[in-house]
Amino acid sequence: xxxxxxxxxxxxEVKKRKISVSQIIKYLVIILVSLTMVLPFVWxxxxxxxxxxxxxxxxxxxxxxxxHWDNYTKVWTxxxxxxxxxxxxxxxxxxxxxxxxxxxxxxxxxxKIKFPESNRLFFIYVATMMIPYQVMMIPQFMLMKQxxxxxxxxxxxxxxxxxxxxxxxxxxFFLSIPDELLEAARIDxxxxxxxxxxxxxxxxxPAIATLVIFSFMHSWNDFLGPLIYLTSDHLYTLQLGIQHFxxxxxxxxxxxxxxxxxxxxxxxxxxxxxxDHFIKGVANxxxxx
Numbered sequence: 001x002x003x004x005x006x007x008x009x010x011x012x013e014v015k016k017r018k019i020s021v022s023q024i025i026k027y028l029v030i031i032l033v034s035l036t037m038v039l040p041f042v043w044x045x046x047x048x049x050x051x052x053x054x055x056x057x058x059x060x061x062x063x064x065x066x067x068h069w070d071n072y073t074k075v076w077t078x079x080x081x082x083x084x085x086x087x088x089x090x091x092x093x094x095x096x097x098x099x100x101x102x103x104x105x106x107x108x109x110x111x112k113i114k115f116p117e118s119n120r121l122f123f124i125y126v127a128t129m130m131i132p133y134q135v136m137m138i139p140q141f142m143l144m145k146q147x148x149x150x151x152x153x154x155x156x157x158x159x160x161x162x163x164x165x166x167x168x169x170x171x172x173f174f175l176s177i178p179d180e181l182l183e184a185a186r187i188d189x190x191x192x193x194x195x196x197x198x199x200x201x202x203x204x205x206p207a208i209a210t211l212v213i214f215s216f217m218h219s220w221n222d223f224l225g226p227l228i229y230l231t232s233d234h235l236y237t238l239q240l241g242i243q244h245f246x247x248x249x250x251x252x253x254x255x256x257x258x259x260x261x262x263x264x265x266x267x268x269x270x271x272x273x274x275x276d277h278f279i280k281g282v283a284n285x286x287x288x289x
Contacts, residue, residue, distance in 0.1 A: 048072070048257035055253050071258040075245075081259065083234060084241035089266070091156050091237065092219035098161035099215045100208060107170025108196050112182060122171065129164045133224070141228060155229040160219055166211050173207040174200065209274035217267050238263045 042062065047055045048071055050064045075081055109115075110122045140159060141150070149155040177200065185195045201208075223239040230236060242263065245256040 044257050045261055047253060048261045050254060052252065052254050055257075068254065071254050072262065075255050075258045075262060078255070079241060079244045080234075081238075081241060081262070084236050084238045085262075087153065087235060088220055088237040088239075091153050091160075092216050092266075094157050095160040095219045096212055096215045098157065099163050099166050100211060102161055103163055103166030103211060104170050104201065104204065104208070105196070106167045107174055108200055110167065111171045111174035112177075112179070112195075112200075113192065122167075126164050126168050129168075137228065144229065150229055151231045151235065152229070153235060156219075156222070156225050159225065160215075160222075163211075163215065166215065169211055170204070170207055173204060177203060209276075213271055213274055216270050220263075220267055 043060070046062050046064065049067045049069070050061075051066070051068055054061065054064060106125075110118055144150050144155040144159070149158070181199065182195055185199055190198065221239065222237070226237045226240050230240065238259075242256065242259045245252045245259060
């Protein structure tokens with residue numbers, strides 16, 4: 001009897017100890033994975049402040065002996081980096097705004113407006129995400145050439161303004177909004193666009209923030225699109241402008257890292273501004289199908 005009683009007393013403590021050990025292991029794994037992802041960024045920042053001869057020294061010196069802040073000055077003065085910055089910002093901002101408008105309108109139509117073959121049409125539209133970009137490159141280029149938009153930012157903006165993933169994201173989010181709310185608005189005489197503008201969009205901040213982050217980062221970091229459509233130096237984006245520090249015979253790694261650090265600042269700012277809504281959007285989107 002005493003043995004059974006002692007076992008019953010100590011069993012919860014043993015279980016609690018097991019749970020705490022498993023949590024410790026889980027957190028250790030998360031920390032190790034996080035450090036693995038952060039280390040390249042830390043090395044990039046460190047290399048941007050070093051002299052060219054120190055960058056590939058071994059063992060790695062994470063803190064430079066002398067901070068070469070002039071690397072950043074050279075980046076902004078050696079090439080028209082500010083112009084590449086403005087070009088990239090223009091493309092990313094306009095593309096993101098158009099993606100939000102197009103995707104939210106299409107997502108609202110697929111989620112809340114009943115029309116023939118809507119589900120099949122939605123499936124076909126979303127299935128286009130499975131088509132590799134390499135397959136569409138030549139047809140898109142020929143289309144932009146026919147429209148006279150080659151060597152223009154508008155080629156990149158128009159092609160980036162339509163995103164099947166954005167439509168999917170908004171549709172799944174709109175499905176979680178009760179239909180009774182929309183029916184009440186229709187009874188009160190509100191038009192479909194009024195419902196979309198006054199009711200749906202204010203409730204869609206998590207989905208909007210999620211798509212803003214994905215769309216902005218994609219446009220900002222895009223290299224292949226500008227490489228295909230832009231030929232004039234004054235139209236270059238940051239990703240093409242950074243190529244100035246990679247020559248045929250030499251690569252200026254210190255300046256290259258300084259340019260890369262300067263280039264990622266806007267994406268970090270956008271993420272931190274939208275991260276709260278982004279987390280809610282990831283948690284709530286896809287509840288209904």
